[in-house]
Amino acid sequence: MAARWGLRGKSVVALLIACLLALVPAVMLGWKAMEDIRTHFGLAFARNFTLLNQQKIIAPVIRELALSRRLAESVVTQDWLLSENDPARRALFFREAEGFRADQHNYSYFVVVDSSRHYYFNDSSSPLSNSPRYTLSDTDPQDRWYFDTLARDETYNINVNYDAKLKVTKVWFNMVVRAGNEKVGLAGGGLDLTEFLDQFISRREAGVTPMIVDPEGAIQAHPDTRLIAFSSGSSGQAKHHVYDLLANDQQRTALRQTLRQAETNPGEVETMWGTIDGKEQLIATAYIPQLRWHVLSAIDLHAAQVLDSRWIWPLVGTLAGLLAILLIGFAYTVDLLVLRPLRGLKQSAKAIAAGQYDSPLPRTRPDEIGELSSAFASMADQVRRHTEELEDKVQQRTQALEAANREMAAAQKKIGDSIDYASLIQRAILPDRQLQASLGEHHFVLWKPRDVVGGDFYIYREGPIDSLIGVVDCAGHGVPGALMTMLALAAIDHAIDSVKSHDPAAILRETDHVMRGMLGQEEFTHSLATNMDAGLVRVDHQRKLLHFSGAKISLFASDGNDVREYKGARRAIGDKRQGDYQDVEIPMETGWTYYLCTDGFLDQAGGEHGFGFGNSRFADLLRNHARRPLAEQADVFAATLAQYQGEQPQRDDITILSFRFD
Numbered sequence: 001m002a003a004r005w006g007l008r009g010k011s012v013v014a015l016l017i018a019c020l021l022a023l024v025p026a027v028m029l030g031w032k033a034m035e036d037i038r039t040h041f042g043l044a045f046a047r048n049f050t051l052l053n054q055q056k057i058i059a060p061v062i063r064e065l066a067l068s069r070r071l072a073e074s075v076v077t078q079d080w081l082l083s084e085n086d087p088a089r090r091a092l093f094f095r096e097a098e099g100f101r102a103d104q105h106n107y108s109y110f111v112v113v114d115s116s117r118h119y120y121f122n123d124s125s126s127p128l129s130n131s132p133r134y135t136l137s138d139t140d141p142q143d144r145w146y147f148d149t150l151a152r153d154e155t156y157n158i159n160v161n162y163d164a165k166l167k168v169t170k171v172w173f174n175m176v177v178r179a180g181n182e183k184v185g186l187a188g189g190g191l192d193l194t195e196f197l198d199q200f201i202s203r204r205e206a207g208v209t210p211m212i213v214d215p216e217g218a219i220q221a222h223p224d225t226r227l228i229a230f231s232s233g234s235s236g237q238a239k240h241h242v243y244d245l246l247a248n249d250q251q252r253t254a255l256r257q258t259l260r261q262a263e264t265n266p267g268e269v270e271t272m273w274g275t276i277d278g279k280e281q282l283i284a285t286a287y288i289p290q291l292r293w294h295v296l297s298a299i300d301l302h303a304a305q306v307l308d309s310r311w312i313w314p315l316v317g318t319l320a321g322l323l324a325i326l327l328i329g330f331a332y333t334v335d336l337l338v339l340r341p342l343r344g345l346k347q348s349a350k351a352i353a354a355g356q357y358d359s360p361l362p363r364t365r366p367d368e369i370g371e372l373s374s375a376f377a378s379m380a381d382q383v384r385r386h387t388e389e390l391e392d393k394v395q396q397r398t399q400a401l402e403a404a405n406r407e408m409a410a411a412q413k414k415i416g417d418s419i420d421y422a423s424l425i426q427r428a429i430l431p432d433r434q435l436q437a438s439l440g441e442h443h444f445v446l447w448k449p450r451d452v453v454g455g456d457f458y459i460y461r462e463g464p465i466d467s468l469i470g471v472v473d474c475a476g477h478g479v480p481g482a483l484m485t486m487l488a489l490a491a492i493d494h495a496i497d498s499v500k501s502h503d504p505a506a507i508l509r510e511t512d513h514v515m516r517g518m519l520g521q522e523e524f525t526h527s528l529a530t531n532m533d534a535g536l537v538r539v540d541h542q543r544k545l546l547h548f549s550g551a552k553i554s555l556f557a558s559d560g561n562d563v564r565e566y567k568g569a570r571r572a573i574g575d576k577r578q579g580d581y582q583d584v585e586i587p588m589e590t591g592w593t594y595y596l597c598t599d600g601f602l603d604q605a606g607g608e609h610g611f612g613f614g615n616s617r618f619a620d621l622l623r624n625h626a627r628r629p630l631a632e633q634a635d636v637f638a639a640t641l642a643q644y645q646g647e648q649p650q651r652d653d654i655t656i657l658s659f660r661f662d
Contacts, residue, residue, distance in 0.1 A: 068187070078177060158220075171191040228240065282301060455473065473553065492534075556597065633658060
């Protein structure tokens with residue numbers, strides 16, 4: 001049951017809705033202002049964070065770059081690369097290289113001799129070695145970084161790469177060693193990538209993703225190492241670009257323009273908006289010209305701690321408290337001025353509704369409620385007078401209805417008794433005992449009137465050498481159909497006596513003649529259906545033949561494998577046009593069962609779509625059950641029709657007469 005809202009509740013809800021309607025634009029404007037403030041401070045935060053990262057990167061990387069350049073430009077290094085196998089030059093180089101390594105942060109250096117392709121490497125994690133670690137090959141894809149570096153017109157490059165032969169991943173500083181104009185090899189150092197990321201990338205604020213990219217957008221450093229474009233610094237080719245992180249081409253184009261703008265203003269931070277991982281983020285970038293690197297910061301302003309939200313909740317709580325005080329005060333005022341007087345009026349109204357028309361009503365208030373009480377008192381007086389008049393009229397009408405109801409009950413009982421008696425008479429004319437005596441278990445009858453009585457019946461006549469079996473479906477059902485069966489039975493009996501044989505076609509023609517003679521002169525036959533369907537079978541026991549003739553009723557036969565239909569004439573008996581009824585001679589075959597069926601069975605609605613049972617479904621029913629004993633067939637036919645019918649009402653009277661001769 002739905003909750004009933006009183007005036008107090010409705011007034012409070014109305015005030016609450018009004019407050020909410022006023023708060024909605026205020027909240028929207030406040031939210032817009034909050035977003036503007038968040039964006040303003042977010043831009044400042046992005047610039048400061050990016051510049052801070054830039055300085056964190058510049059200091060160690062510039063230092064390592066300067067040391068690598070010192071090693072590459074050393075005369076000792078150049079002399080040894082020109083004569084790798086000279087013992088004196090070799091010893092002098094490695095003494096100087098050890099001093100270089102002591103100055104480096106990661107205590108590592110490498111040298112590649114172009115003439116021999118020998119690769120020398122020393123760091124603090126392995127013993128000092130004056131022998132090459134391995135020899136580079138221009139056919140080995142893992143060594144392409146060296147040949148690509150020499151092929152490029154650059155004095156150095158910074159490359160993030162995994163050396164599979166040394167099994168180390170570093171930020172390599174590749175310096176080209178020249179002797180005059182000749183490139184004689186490479187030299188430089190390397191920063192450990194893990195330590196580099198831990199120091200500059202991984203220790204980041206919530207909602208902030210720092211990155212390092214080269215001018216082509218290849219990712220050199222990222223919290224997710226799977227996105228780093230290894231070897232992009234030396235080869236110029238990369239699989240992972242920062243552009244791939246953006247949502248569409250328009251944003252990618254904007255980022256390229258932002259990077260170019262940052263390159264023209266190395267000391268400035270350029271910003272733009274982009275969508276990364278499905279979230280709109282502020283992207284800030286600063287360019288380090290010495291390293292040819294861009295420092296990027298992708299900031300989700302809703303996740304990053306741009307604003308301190310601790311002051312928001314006290315403000316929200318204060319507003320909620322003020323709103324609650326306003327609602328409580330308003331509810332108390334409504335109760336005092338409106339609800340209490342109305343409760344007094346309500347009690348008086350309940351008393352009047354219970355029949356206490358003398359209940360006092362408050363009329364002293366000089367306001368709308370007082371006027372309402374006066375109007376209600378006048379209405380109560382009128383209701384009292386009308387109630388007394390109505391009670392008198394109701395008593396009179398009740399007495400009249402009770403008398404009419406008694407008369408209707410008596411008439412209904414007479415009609416019911418008459419219909420029951422008619423049913424008894426109709427059942428008495430059916431030849432059940434004759435069929436049982438003559439055919440016994442070789443026949444069954446399924447007879448289901450739609451009402452207590454119906455318009456279907458069946459006949460059986462036994463002669464010296466033959467017998468006559470038939471079913472008749474008179475127009476109509478219920479009492480009209482039952483009365484038609486009496487007329488039809490009399491006409492058929494007269495036709496059999498007149499024909500003096502069991503010839504089915506002759507009997508149908510004579511019955512049609514008799515029915516037209518009995519009903520042809522009556523005016524009501526033009527507006528009422530007085531026709532009937534019939535199917536007759538003469539059984540010639542001596543010659544083992546069946547003679548069938550029908551008026552819109554077919555004879556079906558089946559041996560369980562095949563189904564045959566012997567159709568009757570297209571015109572019913574008593575139709576507007578006289579039918580042409582002919583005999584069909586059928587050999588009496590062992591194992592075959594014969595069926596006469598009215599249209600009530602075939603036209604019964606049912607199934608999923610409410611269609612009629614139909615001839616095809618009836619033929620399948622015969623084919624599946626024709627070999628059963630006839631007593632079982634009656635139950636199967638009735639059950640099958642009931643299942644198909646479902647919740648649909650019975651449309652017409654149903655009759656099936658089946659017989660077999662073994």
